[in-house]
Amino acid sequence: MSDRPRPGDDPASARRPLPQGILTKVSAEDRGLIERPALTPHLDFHAIDDRQTLLVSEAFNTLLHGPIYGDLLPLLDGRPQDDIAASLAGVHGAADVRAALAGLASRGYAVSGDHSMDRGRAAYWSSLGASPRWAEQRLAAATVAVDGDDGHLSRRLEAMGVTTDAESPALTAVVCADYLDERCDAINRRHIASGAPWIPVRPKGLQPLFGPVFRPAEDGPCWACLAYRMRSHREVHTFLRNLAGDDAAFRPGAAEPAVLDTVCGLVAAEIAKWLVLEETAPLHTQAISLDVGRLK
Known part of the structure; x- marks a missing residue:
C-alpha cells in the first residue's frame, strides 16, 4: 500500500x-x-x-x-x-x-x-483515469455558462451531464467567430477582474479552434499572449482590422450542419473532460485545432 x-x-x-x-x-x-x-x-x-x-x-x-x-x-x-x-x-x-x-x-x-x-460511459471515464463515481460527482456539481451559442454547444454539454447556467458557473464558454474579436478582449478583461475561468470556442470554418481554459486566478495560458501570437501569424487579417476596424476582419463562416454538430460535440466532451480531470485534461494548457477538411 x-x-x-x-x-x-x-x-x-x-x-x-x-x-x-x-x-x-x-x-x-x-x-x-x-x-x-x-x-x-x-x-x-x-x-x-x-x-x-x-x-x-x-x-x-x-x-x-x-x-x-x-x-x-x-x-x-x-x-x-x-x-x-x-x-x-x-x-x-x-x-x-x-x-x-x-x-x-x-x-x-x-x-x-x-x-x-452505464458500462460504456463508465469505461470511457475510467479509461481516462477517473472513477465513474468521481466523474459523476464532478459533472453533477459543475455548471457551465455558454455565451454566444445558438444552442449547439449547450445541448451537447447537457447531453454530457453538464448543467448550462449563467449563475455562478465553474467555466464560461465563449462561442466566437474569431479569437481576436473585440468582444473576446472585453470578456478577457472582465474575467481577469473576477478571476473566473473562461474558454473561447470558434466552431466554424475548416479549422475550428477551441481552448485553452484561461484561468486568471492561476498561472497558465493568457488570452492576450495568444492573441499577440495569432496577430503576428495573420498579417493580412490584422491589416484589415487595423485599417477598417473590427467589422472588416475576416471571420470563417464555413459550416456544414453535420460537421458543426460534430465539432460542438467534441468541444463539449473536452470541456466535460476538463471539469472531471482538471489539470490533466488537454484543455487545461492547450488550444485544440481541427482540420475538418483533411481530417488532421
Missing part, C-alpha cells in the same frame, strides 16, 4: 485527489475497502490458470498472481463486499478476501459500483 497521505490528512486533498494506481481521480468511496466494489469498467479479465488472472484493456494489461483473483473478479459487480466474502466462504477466508479487495482498489483495478453510469 502507498505511504502517501490519505484524503482527510490535509484539507487540500479533497481538491487534489491522490493518484490511485491506474486512476488519477477517485472519490472517497473508491478507496480502501470499497463498500460495493466493481471491476474498473474499462478492464476485462481472463483466467490463465487456477493461479493467474490476466487483466486487459485497450492500453493497459497486467497479470494477477494468486488463486483468489480467479474466484473474486467475477463477483465484482457492485454487490456489497460482505456478500462477496460470504460467497467465497469455505474457499477463501474473509480476511484474505478483504485484503485482496483493498489491494485491487489501491491499484485502481476496482472502484465503487455505486454510480448510475
